[in-house]
Amino acid sequence: MNKIEDAIYQVHYIDNNSNNNNILNKIHPLVKLIISVVYILFLTSINKYNLTITLAMSIYLIVVSIIGDLSIKNCIKRLKIVLFLLIIIGIANPILDRQVVAYIGIIPITTGMISALTLILKGIFAIISSYFLIVTTGVENICYALKKLHIPNILITIFMLIYRYIIVFLKEVQKIWIAYSLRAPKQKGIHFKAWGSMIGSLMIRSIDKAEVIYQAMELRGFSPDNFFMKNQKIDRTSIIYFLAGFLLLLIIRFIPIFDLIGNVFVH
Numbered sequence: 001m002n003k004i005e006d007a008i009y010q011v012h013y014i015d016n017n018s019n020n021n022n023i024l025n026k027i028h029p030l031v032k033l034i035i036s037v038v039y040i041l042f043l044t045s046i047n048k049y050n051l052t053i054t055l056a057m058s059i060y061l062i063v064v065s066i067i068g069d070l071s072i073k074n075c076i077k078r079l080k081i082v083l084f085l086l087i088i089i090g091i092a093n094p095i096l097d098r099q100v101v102a103y104i105g106i107i108p109i110t111t112g113m114i115s116a117l118t119l120i121l122k123g124i125f126a127i128i129s130s131y132f133l134i135v136t137t138g139v140e141n142i143c144y145a146l147k148k149l150h151i152p153n154i155l156i157t158i159f160m161l162i163y164r165y166i167i168v169f170l171k172e173v174q175k176i177w178i179a180y181s182l183r184a185p186k187q188k189g190i191h192f193k194a195w196g197s198m199i200g201s202l203m204i205r206s207i208d209k210a211e212v213i214y215q216a217m218e219l220r221g222f223s224p225d226n227f228f229m230k231n232q233k234i235d236r237t238s239i240i241y242f243l244a245g246f247l248l249l250l251i252i253r254f255i256p257i258f259d260l261i262g263n264v265f266v267h
Contacts, residue, residue, distance in 0.1 A: 004174045010078060011167050018138030024068035028238035029141035030148045035245040036133040040126050042253040048115040052259055054122055056252045061128055063248065068136050075131050076124075086123040090116040139163045144232070165210050172205045 018025060024032075039060055046053050065072050076083060097112030134142065143156045176198055180190060190198065251257070 004170055004177065011170075014135050015138060017135045018141065020069075022067075022069055023237070024064065024136045026237065027136075027241050028232060028234045029137050029145040031234065031238045031242045032133055032137055033142060033145040033149075035242065035249070036129055038246065039129050039249055042249055043122055043125055043129075046118070046122065046253075048118050049111060051114055051118050051121075052256060053253065054118050054125075056257050057125055058121075059252050059257075060245075060248060061125060061132070064129075064132050068132065070132055070135065072128060075128050079127055079131060082127055083124055086120050086127075089123075090120040092116075093119065161214075165206075165213075168209050168213065169202075169206050172202055172209060176202055176205070 039057075043054075043057050046057070061072060064070065093116035094110060094112035097110060097115060099111045100108045101111055101114070102109040137145075139160055143160050146156050146159075147153070177190075180194070180198070184191075
């Protein structure tokens with residue numbers, strides 16, 4: 001029950017945080033979307049054995065967290081399930097790739113270990129950057145930016161409605177769970193015999209509720225062509241952010257910063 005309430009809270013937190021009064025939230029959504037996409041493209045293009053460049057890509061996340069007053073620690077805490085799955089996926093690399101490239105004391109360092117760590121970090125960084133984009137922009141603003149990129153309205157509408165119906169789905173789960181708990185107060189969890197009927201009931205209730213909400217939206221004038229906010233101009237701050245962000249991404253992606261720093265200290 002607490003997990004369901006926490007999930008609902010997290011969705012509301014994203015909406016509320018996107019309305020905060022800070023520099024990053026005021027940047028034009030199209031600019032933030034383009035920078036985030038470029039970051040992920042640069043990140044995924046890194047060679048699987050290039051750990052230093054992968055680590056350098058964290059500089060962008062640190063800068064964004066400072067400007068937007070965001071906590072990377074809280075982000076990792078909220079996305080811990082996804083991050084755990086990334087770690088499980090990366091574990092297979094040391095088993096399949098056993099070529100030794102170095103030793104730390106008597107412990108061999110294999111190419112599989114390096115590629116696994118690189119894969120995990122790339123996944124973590126990509127997820128954090130996407131989370132930062134949603135938290136500082138909001139779903140409506142992201143849909144507005146997608147519209148500016150001439151993405152078909154039907155795809156944008158589906159994306160927005162899926163996000164909005166998450167809360168509807170979670171609240172229906174909450175109601176069913178409360179009703180079941182009241183009928184079986186001493187039982188821990190849901191008995192497997194009730195799984196089928198509860199899932200069916202959840203689907204029917206969620207579809208009915210979603211249909212009512214959509215009809216209410218249409219009665220208020222909703223359509224894929226007019227639900228987006230009014231046109232926003234790209235101001236000077238957004239232009240500066242775009243140029244500075246793109247330049248930073250070029251530097252940390254194509255210049256081995258950590259290697260240069262290491263050479264300075266060695267010499």
